[in-house]
Amino acid sequence: MRDRVAAWDPGLIRLAAGLRTVVSIALTLAVLAALRAPVPLLVAGAIAAMVATFAITEKQPRGQALTLAFGLLVALASVTLGTLLSQYVVAGDLFFVALMFSAVYSRRFGDRGHGLGLIAFQTYFLSLFVHATPALLPKLYGVVAVAFGSAALARFVLLPQTPAGLLNRLRQAFRARLAQLIDTQIELLDAGPEDVEKVLEELRTGTARLHETALLIQGRLEDGTSDEAVARLLQRRVADAEVAAERLGLLLLTARSAERTDTLTLHLPGAQLPSGGELPVRDEAGAELRRDLKALRLLALRPAGEAVGIALAHVRNRLLGYREEENLPQAAPAVQDVFRGLGETARAALGLRLALDGPQDDSEDSPATARSREELEAEDAAIEVSEETEPGGTEPVGLRRPTTRAAVQIAVGSSLAILGGELLSSQRWYWAVLTCWIVFINTASTGEILVKGYRRLLGTVLGVIAGIGLAALVGHHTWTAFALVLLLVFAMFYSAPLSYTLMSFFVTAALGLLYTLLNTYTAAVLVLRIEETALGAACAVIAAAVVLPIRTDRRTNELLVKVLDRLAEVTRAAVDQLSGGSAGDLVEQARELDQALADLRAATQPLTHPITPMRARRNTARYVVALLETCAYHGRSLAATAELLPTHPSIAADPRLRGAGARIVRNIETIAARVADPGTDGEIETGPSIASMLEPGTPRTPRYGRVTDRVLRHLQRLDEAVSGLARPLGLRPETPPAKTR
Known part of the structure; x- marks a missing residue:
């Protein structure tokens, strides 16, 4: 089960994000409930705690702490301005547009600028959502302070996450996904003509997931290791294991067909295997191949501390022996190639094991294993004396800079959303602006904005239906509603990297419960939410298509x-x-x-x-x-x-x-x-x-x-x-x- 969880959520990044957000909100609600805060302040505290958690994306704890401290000051200022300017329609709208421009433009200053921009926008939105008044400002300050304190407690004390710990979990995930890919390769041996296409698709998925995990490790090496030589060693060993596992899959596909399988078959969805051949899985060589694939899975998956004794050494020696021609079994040339691939993958797994777990007992090594160890040690020595090359490149300036262009686009789009939103509802026009803002985040072309807007709208429609049902079930049971909100928030963060539609569904369902708590829930309000969402998405697409547009063709051609x-x-x-x-x-x-x-x-x-x-x-x-x-x-x-x-x-x-x-x-x-x-x-x-x-x-x-x-x-x-x-x-x-x- 641990391996399955590690493979499904590499590094437990999604699980940690969901739990940290839920704990931050729960702590905030507990403190405010002890102080007998009214429901509007409870809602404000929940939103502020959520913002203080997800807006921090820096990798080092010290940087996270600094961003959180600066974020509290930014949040207090933003709440103040949002509350005071809400009484002046024109001035408030102009400032809101300027705030969104600044929040997007601040992304050019890295993770801290991006986080502070998110906090500024979301806390301004918070003041509009709870209809804050100047008389409520002192209590709102306390609520925001409690929320940020709870977020800090959850991040640094209750659920701490260090770069080294995250890198270690990512390495476990790489092992788990490598083992899953080998499982799929074993299935390929037994798949009949009617099942081979399904297994081939699973092989493509497993190969892509292993590659995804390798990229995640690559992005965390600099922060997760203090020794540059160790980081580069791990980088090479992960790359070797990834290449060897992908090659082994190609060799298995070739052994099943009457001709050499094109590499494209492993990457093109819907591509079919060459017909006319099938691996003789029932003969002696096929039985040995199945046995050795299971042995390779064990060698790749288990850390050294969990697999001791001579049994593992025996397995390792047999697999590495296939690197020598005299140890290959009598079989067809394509099947012998698979055994050669097994030997090379076993060598990569040995190198990965040495890089992750350190030196191990070599008393039971065969001559072939000893040679593999010598090669790996020689490579390690070569890595330590190599020099790193510095990437070059110039950054665009002016309106060609992506952050500047996006800031101008969102200023125009949000202005349109404010005008249209006011026509739909003078009290909840900000939903259109929020959608326009969210659709622009992490997009770079008109096509991406169009797809994201469509997914946002679909998730909102489904979420409204769910919100109506949940609101009818909960009624006015405050703490039951908050418990459901926590579950929905966890689901929102856990599903965000997987499906933007699912994330939109969960957040809209949670908002339906929050409206119930604020005694402003009606079916008409949730229908209005759909209308404002559609309007905001349309304004985002219009702004992206008209103002400094980046067509999808141009974006893809550049990349x-x-x-x-x-x-x-x-x-x-x-x-x-x-x-x-x-x-x-x-x-x-x-x-x-x-x-x-x-x-x-x-x-x-x-x-x-x-x-x-x-x-x-x-x-x-x-x-x-x-x-x-x-x-x-x-x-x-x-x-x-x-x-x-x-x-x-x-x-x-x-x-x-x-x-x-x-x-x-x-x-x-x-x-x-x-x-x-x-x-x-x-x-x-x-x-x-x-x-x-x-x-x-x-x-x-x-x-x-x-x-x-x-x-x-x-x-x-x-x-x-x-x-x-x-x-x-x-x-x-x-x-x-x-x-x-």
Whole structure:
């Protein structure tokens, strides 16, 4: 159960966010109830405690404490201005617009600026929600102070979270998700023709989740470890394990089919396996393969302290023995490749275990295991003396800066929302403004705002229906209503990263209960909530489409160029090192590629959304992203292999790779130039198949021990995937030269 929870919620980030918010609200309500505060102040305290908790996003406790302290001052000032200006309609509305502009603009100053901007806006909204009056201000100050004190107590005392502790939980989640992926690979062995597509989809999901966890670890390494060498060691070991597990899945898919499975099959939703073959799972080799996959799962999942004795050593020795050709069982070549993949994945799991758990007993090591340990120790030593490269780049200025543009857009959108909201309701117009504000947060294009507004509206409609039912059940039982509010708040924060629609549903249902507590609940009020939400979403879309618009095509093209640039950098550096060039921090470059690809995947959601009417465009976007994920996989694999070059005895530099690598890089740069400027002419350069270097008996066949088959196959697959990108992006292959006598 612990492993399942760790895999479902990596780092327990969602669980911690939900619990911390609920505890903050519960503490605030307990203190205010002891002071016999009236219900409006209880509601204000609950909202303030929630804001004081979710607005703090800094990673270090000291920074969180400073932001919380400054946030209290900002909240008191914002509540004061909201209360006093509510009596002056025009001045209040103008200040509200200016406040939202400043709150969004402050995001350029990092997590602290973002948090203080959220606190300023939400506490101003709080004063409007409870209809605060100047006479109520002294008590409201006390309520806000209690809420921030409760949030500090929950964050730093009752539910503390350190960067090191979070990183440790993320490492546990990586282990758990790796074990789940191996479970799916075991299912692949037994899946019949009618079940294989379902298992293949689960394999895609498991691979994507493992990659997601690796990116989360990457983002926490700097804050979660005090030693830079340890952080870089863990970064490499996680990357090795991820690449090895993904390759093992591809080898299993190939063993099931009559031909080599394209890497794209593992990344493109709906792609089918090549037909015509099936793994002979009932023979002796199939039984050994199933047994060894279960052993690999144990090796990857359990920490050293939970798996002691000679049994684990026996399992480890057997798996690492598959790295030697003489230990492979008698089976078809494709099945033998799977056993080789098992050996490499076991080596990656051993490296991960050493990085996470430290040195272990090696008295039971076989010669193959001892060699693997020596290789890992040599790599560790090489990591410690490597130099880190600093990323470059210039930040946009003026209205081109994303925060400035978003601030101008939200100022225009909120002005429209205020005008329209006043026409719908002079008392609850702020719901339209709140929706406009929320829809703009963490979005960067018109398409993203449109999708987020649609999800907000759908969640609100469903939440209104639930709120009507809950309000009828609760009636005027104050503490029952507050208990349900706490449950809904927990569900809101727990589901927020998974589904924005669900989050909107839970928050709207909670608001229905809060209206009941304030004695302002009617069905008409909740219907008005839907109308104001629709209006606010429409105002946000209009502002995004008219004022300094960033079209979805432009946004995705910018990110696509960034991904292609990162891919070219990784490929160039990896091939250069594999060809005998100088060493570099290839793992870090590969992670920059992965992060750029994650940003592109998020930006294409408006294009790939199920309700989009442009089916051909949706299919093209999915195909391009899947091809880029395939390219990224082969780029990561080349980087990981190049990192082994200084220490691995069976890999040596081969200058002949430089020509093939240069052609691939030129093609990537040609595609990037065409995406950045559609008027640019260019052709994809073709050449002899890299796979031809693997054919025996040809003059170009490399000697054993110089360049492994795996490197050449990764280059070949990368070449094919890059060429595949040309067609959907409007490029064509070069015209072959005419034959001469």
